[in-house]
Amino acid sequence: MHTDTLATVDTGTVRGLHRDLIRIRLIDERIAALYPEQEMRCPVHLSIGQEAVSVGVCANLRRTDRVLSGHRSHGHYLAKGGSLKAMFAELYGRATGCTSGKGGSMHLLDLEAGFFGAVPIVGSTIPIAVGAAWASRMRGEDRVVVAFFGEAATEEGVFHEAINFAQLKRLPVLFVCENNLYSVYSPMSVRQPEGTEVYQVAAGHGVESAQGDGNDVVEVYTMARAAIERARQGRGPSFLEFKTYRWREHCGPFYDNDIGYRTPAEFEHWRRSCPIERFEAQLRDSGVMLPEELASLRREIEQEIDEAVAFAKSSPFPDAADMASFTYAE
Amino acid sequence: MSRDLKFVQALNEATDLCMAKDSSVQIMGLGVPDPKGVFGSTLGLQEKYGAERVSDLPTSENGMTGVAIGLALAGMRPIVTHIRLDFAVLTLEQLVNQAAKWHYMFGGRMRVPMVVRMIVGRGWGQGPQHSQSLQAWFAHVPGLKVVMPTTPHDAKGLLIASIEDDNPVIFIEHRWLYNISGPVPEGVYRVPIGSARVMREGTDITIVAISYMALEALRAADVLASHGISAEVIDLRSLRPWDERTVIDSVRKTRRLVVTDTGWKIGGFSAEIVARVAEDGVAMAVPPRRVCLPDSPTPTSPALSAHYYPRAVDIEETVAAMFGVDLPEVHAPVTIPLDIPDMSFSGPF
Numbered sequence: 307m308h309t310d311t312l313a314t315v316d317t318g319t320v321r322g323l324h325r326d327l328i329r330i331r332l333i334d335e336r337i338a339a340l341y342p343e344q345e346m347r348c349p350v351h352l353s354i355g356q357e358a359v360s361v362g363v364c365a366n367l368r369r370t371d372r373v374l375s376g377h378r379s380h381g382h383y384l385a386k387g388g389s390l391k392a393m394f395a396e397l398y399g400r401a402t403g404c405t406s407g408k409g410g411s412m413h414l415l416d417l418e419a420g421f422f423g424a425v426p427i428v429g430s431t432i433p434i435a436v437g438a439a440w441a442s443r444m445r446g447e448d449r450v451v452v453a454f455f456g457e458a459a460t461e462e463g464v465f466h467e468a469i470n471f472a473q474l475k476r477l478p479v480l481f482v483c484e485n486n487l488y489s490v491y492s493p494m495s496v497r498q499p500e501g502t503e504v505y506q507v508a509a510g511h512g513v514e515s516a517q518g519d520g521n522d523v524v525e526v527y528t529m530a531r532a533a534i535e536r537a538r539q540g541r542g543p544s545f546l547e548f549k550t551y552r553w554r555e556h557c558g559p560f561y562d563n564d565i566g567y568r569t570p571a572e573f574e575h576w577r578r579s580c581p582i583e584r585f586e587a588q589l590r591d592s593g594v595m596l597p598e599e600l601a602s603l604r605r606e607i608e609q610e611i612d613e614a615v616a617f618a619k620s621s622p623f624p625d626a627a628d629m630a631s632f633t634y635a636e
Numbered sequence: 637m638s639r640d641l642k643f644v645q646a647l648n649e650a651t652d653l654c655m656a657k658d659s660s661v662q663i664m665g666l667g668v669p670d671p672k673g674v675f676g677s678t679l680g681l682q683e684k685y686g687a688e689r690v691s692d693l694p695t696s697e698n699g700m701t702g703v704a705i706g707l708a709l710a711g712m713r714p715i716v717t718h719i720r721l722d723f724a725v726l727t728l729e730q731l732v733n734q735a736a737k738w739h740y741m742f743g744g745r746m747r748v749p750m751v752v753r754m755i756v757g758r759g760w761g762q763g764p765q766h767s768q769s770l771q772a773w774f775a776h777v778p779g780l781k782v783v784m785p786t787t788p789h790d791a792k793g794l795l796i797a798s799i800e801d802d803n804p805v806i807f808i809e810h811r812w813l814y815n816i817s818g819p820v821p822e823g824v825y826r827v828p829i830g831s832a833r834v835m836r837e838g839t840d841i842t843i844v845a846i847s848y849m850a851l852e853a854l855r856a857a858d859v860l861a862s863h864g865i866s867a868e869v870i871d872l873r874s875l876r877p878w879d880e881r882t883v884i885d886s887v888r889k890t891r892r893l894v895v896t897d898t899g900w901k902i903g904g905f906s907a908e909i910v911a912r913v914a915e916d917g918v919a920m921a922v923p924p925r926r927v928c929l930p931d932s933p934t935p936t937s938p939a940l941s942a943h944y945y946p947r948a949v950d951i952e953e954t955v956a957a958m959f960g961v962d963l964p965e966v967h968a969p970v971t972i973p974l975d976i977p978d979m980s981f982s983g984p985f
Contacts (some may be wrong), residue, residue, distance in 0.1 A: 372710075403743075404743075405741060405742045405743040405745070406743030406744070407743070408740055408741050408742065408743045409741045409742060409743070413741045413742065415742045415743075415745060415746070417745060422709070423709075423738065423742060423746065425733070425734065427729065427733050427734075430702065430729065430730065430733060430734055431702075432702070433698075433699040433700070433701070433702025433703045433705075433706065433730070434702045434703070434705050434706035434709065434734065435706060436699075436702070436703050436706060437702060437703035437704060437705060437706020437707040437708075437709070437710070438706040438707070438709060438710040439706070440703065440706070440707055441706065441707045441709075441710030441711055441712045442710060444662075444688055444689075444707075444712065445660075445710075445711055445712075463696075463698060463699070464698050464699045464702055464729075464730075466696075466699075467694070467696030467698065467699025467700065467702075468696075468699045468702065468703065470694060470696065470699075471693075471694055471696065471699065471700065471703060474694065630778075631744070632739055632740045632743060632744040633739075633740050633778050633779055634739065634779065634781075634803050635739050635744070635747045635748075635749075635802035635803050636802070
């Protein structure tokens with residue numbers, strides 16, 4: 307799906323997709339650049355290379371819809387509209403962070419934006435997303451819930467338990483699997499039988515399932531649009547698997563191709579399939595956006611990031627007296 | 637107005653009242669709407685409140701606990717049932733990593749108002765995996781609350797308090813309490829989580845008892861009284877938070893402490909109580925003692941389980957030894973088999 311598909315999406319949406327892709331890339335690259343200062347003292351799992359899945363899915367969501375995620379959640383949080391300042395402040399451990407310094411990069415939250423939480427225990431937010439969808443239906447709220455996770459989560463029991471239940475109850479949930487081929491450094495070949503296609507496993511639960519190119523933001527957008535519409539109409543859950551690739555190390559700001567768990571050829575193949583470069587080529591070909599606009603867009607985003615980093619670094623740390631606060635709800 | 641209800645009827649009535657007054661309360665679990673209704677505790681609820689709010693579940697304990705957490709985060713007040721606590725061991729990830737943490741780790745922005753009911757089995761060959769009393773595990777985790785009512789009055793009052801609480805509450809019920817009767821007020825009332833109850837006042841020794849062991853402690857107190865020993869029996873009722881004040885004040889008065897628990901001794905909640913009293917510097921006339929399960933899994937054969945569970949006589953002998961008193965060997969004759977709570981119980985679980 308290329309330029310022809312692009313024609314089915316309105317220009318405003320196309321520009322929005324493009325802006326969000328670049329924004330997430332620049333934000334995570336800034337984190338990578340600043341991380342060696344050792345002021346962000348929490349693990350970070352960067353979304354670089356995988357941005358198109360976050361952007362393509364979330365562009366179909368309303369602010370009142372809800373998104374949950376796992377350890378690699380920056381892209382999902384940002385694409386859903388999570389506050390950038392609160393995110394940077396959280397990475398810097400500040401009181402102004404999105405969880406007041408209690409969570410860090412692995413526990414982002416922005417309720418106003420509908421980003422309903424992320425946790426690093428693989429697969430654990432999947433049943434929670436299903437429960438949130440059930441609650442919305444019982445309460446008569448018109449919300450769709452999206453659970454983002456990696457392909458390793460489909461090896462967890464709770465994934466199967468949750469997707470079975472979502473289908474049983476026909477809940478308004480979209481399961482989005484970013485298949486980046488690795489669980490930390492363990493490839494698919496040591497984790498799932500040869501020939502397994504993750505989306506077919508989901509289909510075994512009776513759920514409407516499909517597989518797409520996770521580095522083609524328009525394909526992600528159009529596939530997610532159909533699934534989300536389906537959920538909104540009360541026709542039940544869907545499962546979308548998107549093949550994509552993480553560029554940087556599993557956890558941290560650097561590249562780790564030197565340690566030998568993946569080949570230079572494989573990395574190069576995926577780097578050439580950069581979701582942003584591919585989309586920009588489409589845009590240029592179709593005349594949607596001119597090169598000078600790209601430059602000003604990047605400058606504008608860099609300035610937003612400058613401000614967010616400055617906000618974070620100048621924010622106070624939480625008070626020591628708040629160490630145990632919020633252990634219980636009053 | 638109070639009438640006598642069984643423990644199981646008190647649970648049912650508490651659930652019914654909460655569902656009637658708050659449409660966000662729902663109950664779910666394997667068999668909740670089935671003809672047995674979790675030993676009767678959920679009977680009749682689906683007819684009144686419908687299949688969405690009173691729901692059977694797939695046999696997916698961990699996943700369904702996650703679903704319940706999602707419900708709670710999104711505005712519902714789910715009650716989840718496990719007909720044996722042992723099945724809830726499958727849910728530790730969701731309970732410990734998620735339910736206990738979301739309020740804290742999201743800086744107070746997320747709440748998990750849910751109740752997880754777990755039933756501890758005993759006797760009739762429940763064996764190693766249908767009888768475990770793992771309250772100490774849950775009580776170890778900040779963010780969870782843990783309660784274990786003994787009387788029908790407290791079963792109702794604590795269940796209402798638990799349903800209304802904005803935190804995840806582990807509500808542990810001992811199967812041998814289900815048929816005991818006692819006065820239960822009508823209407824809505826609450827027993828505060830974290831409050832113990834002095835079941836019997838005494839001056840010579842404090843017996844802190846958890847769940848079913850409170851009944852054994854009361855029996856023991858009767859026998860001890862006939863030997864001139866005045867035992868104060870405290871039903872702990874809540875393990876997290878627990879009523880340190882009531883226990884410490886009592887031990888200060890009696891200067892002697894026995895803790896009796898339905899769980900194992902090593903690493904058990906009894907250790908927490910003894911340690912806390914010791915840390916408080918309460919002067920004791922003799923070292924404290926514990927009457928808990930021996931250090932093995934639960935055996936199945938009645939010939940073995942008869943020697944496994946501590947009873948009133950074990951508490952009596954422990955206390956007597958602390959006073960240097962010899963109790964006569966002969967106790968009241970055993971009129972019922974040792975593997976059932978009373979003659980109304982005919983198995984299988």
